[in-house]
Amino acid sequence: MEKDLGPHGPTREDFRRAESAYLRARNAEARCLIGPQSECSVQLVEAHSIQKAKLILIADKRRKLQILSIDVIKDFSMASAMENERDKIFRQYRSISNPIITGKWACKRHDDSTFSQIEKGNLDAANEEHCLLLAYRTVLFDYFKKCVILRFYKELGREFQTTVFSSRISISAERKALAERFKIQVENALIHVRNGRNSGMEHRIIVIKSVPKIAANVVTYREGRNMGTPREERKIAERGIIRSPSEILMFVTVYPEPDRNVAILSFPKGWDSLVHVYIPAFWEEDTNLASALLSKTILDETEGIMISPAAWRSFGEKKQRRIIDQFVVTTQPDPMVVRTRSGESIPEEVLSNLLYRRDPDFVDNSDPEEFNLFSD
Numbered sequence: 516m517e518k519d520l521g522p523h524g525p526t527r528e529d530f531r532r533a534e535s536a537y538l539r540a541r542n543a544e545a546r547c548l549i550g551p552q553s554e555c556s557v558q559l560v561e562a563h564s565i566q567k568a569k570l571i572l573i574a575d576k577r578r579k580l581q582i583l584s585i586d587v588i589k590d591f592s593m594a595s596a597m598e599n600e601r602d603k604i605f606r607q608y609r610s611i612s613n614p615i616i617t618g619k620w621a622c623k624r625h626d627d628s629t630f631s632q633i634e635k636g637n638l639d640a641a642n643e644e645h646c647l648l649l650a651y652r653t654v655l656f657d658y659f660k661k662c663v664i665l666r667f668y669k670e671l672g673r674e675f676q677t678t679v680f681s682s683r684i685s686i687s688a689e690r691k692a693l694a695e696r697f698k699i700q701v702e703n704a705l706i707h708v709r710n711g712r713n714s715g716m717e718h719r720i721i722v723i724k725s726v727p728k729i730a731a732n733v734v735t736y737r738e739g740r741n742m743g744t745p746r747e748e749r750k751i752a753e754r755g756i757i758r759s760p761s762e763i764l765m766f767v768t769v770y771p772e773p774d775r776n777v778a779i780l781s782f783p784k785g786w787d788s789l790v791h792v793y794i795p796a797f798w799e800e801d802t803n804l805a806s807a808l809l810s811k812t813i814l815d816e817t818e819g820i821m822i823s824p825a826a827w828r829s830f831g832e833k834k835q836r837r838i839i840d841q842f843v844v845t846t847q848p849d850p851m852v853v854r855t856r857s858g859e860s861i862p863e864e865v866l867s868n869l870l871y872r873r874d875p876d877f878v879d880n881s882d883p884e885e886f887n888l889f890s891d
């Protein structure tokens with residue numbers, strides 16, 4: 516029997532059920548995604564998408580951060596939330612160990628052996644293996660999250676009408692399979708580099724001199740079937756760029772250093788012209804415009820941004836609102852109720868339509884400073 520959530524949306528009891536379903540899903544999916552399993556240690560670590568040592572650079576004295584992230588339970592409640600409710604969700608500093616930015620996706624042994632070389636002060640953006648290790652953390656976290664969310668929807672059961680408004684959350688088995696494929700691609704690139712071969716990936720770097728402010732991970736892709744936004748399509752046509760027959764996978768990691776913020780883009784070798792259209796910041800020579808474009812990419816494409824509370828306060832009320840709006844509008848297209856039966860996926864076409872229904876103003880037809888995360 517399907518339960519009608521009615522015009523007033525889910526009840527308190529529904530949220531409690533959603534929360535316990537989410538926790539069950541998170542526990543059920545906890546495992547080492549690095550492997551091989553035969554060599555795993557028993558203990559799983561609560562791993563961050565960006566190393567804790569970097570997050571500490573932007574946290575305040577109480578180890579808190581301004582986090583803009585998809586939070587399944589809160590998103591669920593946001594289905595019926597008014598704008599001021601939504602604001603409350605984002606207007607609170609949260610712990611550096613908050614579960615929305617961590618996951619149990621690695622055993623202690625594999626976490627140590629895989630990432631020790633980019634721990635502490637050793638991370639070097641000019642080292643290709645380091646770039647790939649950052650991308651690897653991003654795909655592991657992304658894949659883990661998709662496994663959890665898919666299981667969460669199964670756990671919720673068929674009597675729920677699922678309100679789908681967060682198109683970047685994977686809800687389909689197809690999205691989970693895609694995330695796994697991306698993980699394998701990065702693993703293969705890492706193996707190639709370690710054996711002194713060509714990784715098949717290209718990396719570009721932006722360095723923004725300032726106090727440490729931002730950490731974020733982006734994993735995104737475009738392909739023929741999954742058309743870009745109208746703006747992207749126009750540029751591709753104007754420039755006569757050849758499309759890729761397979762999906763173009765792109766990673767961006769932004770991490771703080773004591774005197775700068777660094778952003779690294781990794782993508783398949785040879786597709787510069789296309790990636791230039793999708794993530795233009797990395798080809799922009801004007802540093803201010805590059806940081807504005809980078810902010811736009813992060814706000815539009817990522818599921819999680821961590822901002823230093825000091826930087827967040829310095830933005831002021833109006834800019835904070837603009838940043839939240841940009842994050843939310845591209846995360847959540849107009850709320851739309853989609854009926855799901857237990858475990859059934861929502862068709863990819865529906866998700867794609869949701870994803871690209873909006874094409875918010877690009878930086879070149881608005882003030883680039885209005886949501887620049889890196890400016891003072």
Ligand SMILES: [Zn+2]
Nearest residue numbers: 547555622625
């Ligand atoms: Zn392991």
